[in-house]
Amino acid sequence: MSNLKYILVTGGVISGVGKGVISSSFGTILKCCGIEVTSIKIDPYINLDAGTFSPYEHGEVYVLDDGGEVDLDLGNYERFLDITLHRDNNVTTGKIYQMVIDRERRGDYLGKTVQVVPHVTDAIQEWVERVAQVPVSGSGKIPEVCIIELGGTIGDIESMAFVEAFRQFQFRVKRENFCVAHVSLIPQPRSTGEHKTKPTQSSVRELRGLGLSPDIIVCRSEKPIDQSVKDKISNFCHVAPDQVICIPDLSSIYKVPIFMETHGIVEYLNDRLKLGISPMPPARKFMKQWIELSDKIENLRNEVNIALIGKYTRLEDSYTSITKALQHAANSLGYKVNIKFIDSSKLEKAMLAEDPVVYHEAWHELCKTDGVIVPGGFGRRGVEGKIEACRWCRQNNKPFLGICLGFQTAVIEFSRNVLKLENANSSECDELVEHPVIIDMPEHNPGQLGGTMRLGKRTTVFKDSAALSKIKRLYGKRNTIEERHRHRYEVNPVYIKDIEEAGLKFVGVDKDAERMEIFELENHPYYVAVQFHPEYLSRPMAPSPPFVGLILASKDKLKSYLARGCKLSPREHSDYDDTDEEDECSDDKENVKTHESDSSSAYSSSGVL
Incomplete structure (x- = not known):
């Protein structure tokens, strides 16, 4: 593979919709196909890291080998992908601004007025490209795919600089190397019992208005979503039906990558990002350990x-x-x-x-x-x-x-x-x-x-x-x-x-x-x-x-x-x-x-x- 590929995972409607598990599942599926994968989590808060947080703020503080105190989603990445990440795999607004301010103090900007665009957005892109090329622990190989999870929800003022950075980034690395997956909630009000797609439509519309068009829409719901709802999302959000994946609440998070694979995610990513996976392996073979784990948990x-x-x-x-x-x-x-x-x-x-x-x-x-x-x-x-x-x-x-x-x-x-x-x-x-x-x-x-x-x-x-x-x-x-x-x-x-x-x-x-x-x-x-x-x-x-x-x-x-x-x-x-x-x-x-x-x-x- 000549170029590093990037999958950006964004969220809509509400926070805590499961972007971390979805991002981990993308990586798990690709790793099972023999692709070297790494992950980056972006948290738009101004804190330098998660070290001083109360657990009631963002859940536990996860600690990495190098002592980095980071968001708990990096724990999901390490557990699913069985890799060792580093403190720079967690990007915060505080880290980016500290880097930009340090550069300004050194005179790196040659007297220019330092602004969000281009200085902050350029710093974000440079950070992502640098971290994405760090060799994967264990194999020592340069990653082929980097999965980036953008914390919060689209529309949050805190994440605007990051969204703009990735709007530019897609042209920097070229379309064939950049894919956007948008994870959104499909609510089902008790009063009607129907799944409502309007919040997702609005979220996708806002994302597109900011310059990012989702290639994959992952719909999260409590109960399974029928085909008519999926077709409606496809029609109003300008994606093909096979680019809409509806994931209800499952009995185990380890079923999520299996569920996603059965809905053709490998075939789509292989074609969209030109991953070169050939021939396409049977799911039962290349995801064997995850299927066995899921079956074992189900039958305890x-x-x-x-x-x-x-x-x-x-x-x-x-x-x-x-x-x-x-x-x-x-x-x-x-x-x-x-x-x-x-x-x-x-x-x-x-x-x-x-x-x-x-x-x-x-x-x-x-x-x-x-x-x-x-x-x-x-x-x-x-x-x-x-x-x-x-x-x-x-x-x-x-x-x-x-x-x-x-x-x-x-x-x-x-x-x-x-x-x-x-x-x-x-x-x-x-x-x-x-x-x-x-x-x-x-x-x-x-x-x-x-x-x-x-x-x-x-x-x-x-x-x-x-x-x-x-x-x-x-x-x-x-x-x-x-x-x-x-x-x-x-x-x-x-x-x-x-x-x-x-x-x-x-x-x-x-x-x-x-x-x-x-x-x-x-x-x-x-x-x-x-x-x-x-x-x-x-x-x-x-x-x-x-x-x-x-x-x-x-x-x-x-x-x-x-x-x-x-x-x-x-x-x-x-x-x-x-x-x-x-x-x-x-x-x-x-x-x-x-x-x-x-x-x-x-x-x-x-x-x-």
Whole structure:
């Protein structure tokens, strides 16, 4: 292929219509055809990155290998395409304006008046072209197709500069190398029961008025859309019927690329962008792994219930990567996971006095679950509730996984109730605390919040004494692993010896053995916590080991799984049977050698199989 191809994905009518999944699905389909693909997400906000956002603003903050704090849609791209992206793959208005202003200060514009057109629009085009040509991780090849998702909806004042930039860009790279896919909502008012196309017509009309004509219109709806509605959209939006794809809500997002492929998207893109895919592969063959995954999820017969004790539970997108990682792990083991979001503040004793009904309901929900996960977060609100959840899991042998703040709250709980340091706490919650078992890292810059944490991929080293630890065996008995971090507090070294002597073992540390990365509680089915964020490297085909351990322990399968060398029993493999079985392996067989190549959770340094 002589020229790099670009697919611009825009949205209409409302935000949150599913552009991220649609963009990821375009990439998945092309990658299955042997095309090298990369992705760019454009966010029109003025923030330099997503690092200082509350999760209630845009959902979770996703962290990349290089420490980039970006929009959660880049998580979709990485999970679907199984590639590693970089901070420059997320473009914001703030980044563009900062670059333009820096150039102006250096005198690069030679005294010209700096304006949106041409200076800002040129900067956008240059950024896109530069990032699109960065070699794809793994293969090292230059991408053949770059998929660009423009955040927000067409008509937003914030995105006007980007729309104008792409109006120019289509001529810069030539029409045969540039394609526009417009994703729009087709509402169905209850009063009429009919699908209404007028909002989409208006959205397309506005897009065309701004100089971009959609080649593909992806219609999103709750229920399937009949052919007459599709024909109407084709007629009024000036596209052929085969260029209109109607995607209703599906039972799994992993069905979306399969659904799109069955509607001829490969044939159309191959012809429109001259991709050179020949001969056209049968769908069942080239999308085999996605079809098998979708079929497996559809036929799951057993369930596992996991409680997520969070601070931002009013918006489930705040924990997107966590929920995906739980699904990846559960699905790979033959379970459908039911996640119960519990606001940690409702578990606090203060809530008992304020609203006893809410307090007891929250604890009742927690007690009904098979396992518990306590994820990350910032600030003091809800921390005491997380500490109470950690205590309950430790004392009642409930499978537990702590992540980031969850790691820290478990250390606080253990220090208070086992070491009897009644006032133990984090300096984040109490600067004058008597026993600061969690402290601010030395390199943290308290004068600036954005980009000052310990960010990105870091190496964790398993201690020699951790040879038989559950978590090390789940990682395939590797001596070192690499996971992504996002934190500015750590375990206070002063208390480490006392904590370990009491039974909470820090089995993983950083390369300098100064920072505690993983702990595991002795004599507990599964009480594990990590300072890093393993959810960021979880993939549909390669689930994250700590999550695999939580799911197995929640169904009382972990012991036998480890004894078999991290393999499911033949019966579990064949039909995902969840009936009680006699453990075939005695305790002395737990030392069986683990062969990484055979392990269903074999884990490479890049986080993929």
